[in-house]
Amino acid sequence: MEFETAAIHSGVRPDNCYGALSVPIYQTSTFVFEDIGKTRGYDYTRSGNPTRKVLEDTIARLEGGHAAFACATGMAAITTVLHLLKAGDHIISCDDIYGGTYRLFRSVMSRFGIEVSFVCLRNRADLEAAIRPNTRMIWLETPSNPLLNITDLEMVAAVAKERKIMTVLDNTFASPVFLQPVSFGIDLVVHSTTKYLNGHCDVVGGAIVTTTPELSQEVGFLVNAMGVSQAPFDAWLVLRGIETLHIRMAQHEKNSIAIARFLKEQPGIRKVYYPGLPEHPGHEIARRQMTGFGGVVSFEMEGGFEEASRVLRGLRLFALAESLGGVASLAEHPVTMSHASMSAEHRQRVGITDSLIRLSVGLEHTDDLTADLAQALQPGA
Structure with a gap:
C-alpha cells in the first residue's frame, strides 16, 4: 500500500469483533482469561491493548520498521530507548537538540553512569573523533530543534555500522511523510506523537519504532516493565490524527x-x-x-x-x-x-x-x- 492508504488501513481494520469501521476504544484495564493460562491475546492494558496495537502497527508500517510501541509521552519513549544502555556506556548526541532531551541526558541519565558527548554531527571527521571504546549509541535529530540543522543519515549509519554502534533518530519534526530514517540504515526511530502524528494539540504521546526482532523484543519488554505504554483513548486520538x-x-x-x-x-x-x-x-x-x-x-x-x-x-x-x-x-x-x-x-x-x-x-x-x-x-x- 502507498503511504496515504497505509495511514488509513493498517492494523486490524475493520474491527474483527463487530466490523466497526472506526477503530474502537478498548477503554479497559483488564481482559478476561478464557481459561487458566489462556487469553484472547490480551490480559492487561499496560501490557497490550487492541486500540493501541492498531496505532503501533500503523506507525511501524509508515516508518518501514519491524514493530512500534506507543508510549505515554515523547519523553517516555526517549527514556525507554535509553534503558537499552547500561552504566558506563557512552552516547554521542547531536549538539543542537530538544531541551527536554538535553535535560534527560545531562541531569538524569548521568546519575546512572551514562556519559553523553554533544557533537556537531554534520561532519564525518567530528563524528569519528568523538567515538570511544564504550560508545554504544548515536542520537540524532534532523531537522534539529530549534535550528533545523540537517544531518546526512547515510553517513552516520555507515560510520555506526562499521563500529557496531546503535543509531537513534527523533523523527518528530519531519514525520514519516517527509523522512523514513529506517531506509537510510537507522536502527531506532522515536516520535513525540503529540506533534504532527496527532496534529491537533489534544493529546500527549510518544512512539518507538524498531527494526529487528531482537530490538522489538527488548523494547517491548522495557515498555511493559517500566509501565510507559499509552492509554487507549490517547492512542485512539493519535490514530485518528494519522489518517490525515x-x-x-x-x-x-x-x-x-x-x-x-x-x-x-x-x-x-x-x-x-x-x-x-x-x-x-x-x-x-x-x-x-x-x-x-x-x-x-x-x-x-x-x-x-x-x-x-x-x-x-x-x-x-x-x-x-x-x-x-x-x-x-x-x-x-x-x-x-x-x-x-x-x-x-x-x-x-x-x-x-x-x-x-x-x-x-x-x-x-x-x-x-x-x-x-x-x-x-x-x-x-
Missing part, C-alpha cells in the same frame, strides 16, 4: 516555504532557518533524503531579546506556546521556553540565541499568517 497526516504535512510545508521566503525579505531579521531555502547549508542533503522540508521555521532578530519579545507579544494568529505540529500556528522563544533547561553555555555554543524565535506553521491561509507576521514585525507594533 499526509494532507496536513503538505499544507504545513506549503505555508512554511512561503513564510521562510517572506521573512528573508524583512528588515530587522538577521537570519532565517529553514532547510527548504536553497541557501540553507543542509539544503542539498535534505533534498536527497527527505520528500519535504517540514513545518517549522526559525528566525533570529537583529535587536536581541527585547526585539524578539516585542515581536512575540505582537503576534495575533501565532499563539505563544511551546509545542508544535498542530493545525494552529504557534510561536515560541526557545531560550525561555523549549530550551530553558539547556545550559546557557551550551545554547551559546550551538547558536541558540536570545533573539531566536521558532514558529510552528499551522494550516491557516498563507496570506493571513504572513500578514500577522508583517504587523508584528513593524517597528512600534
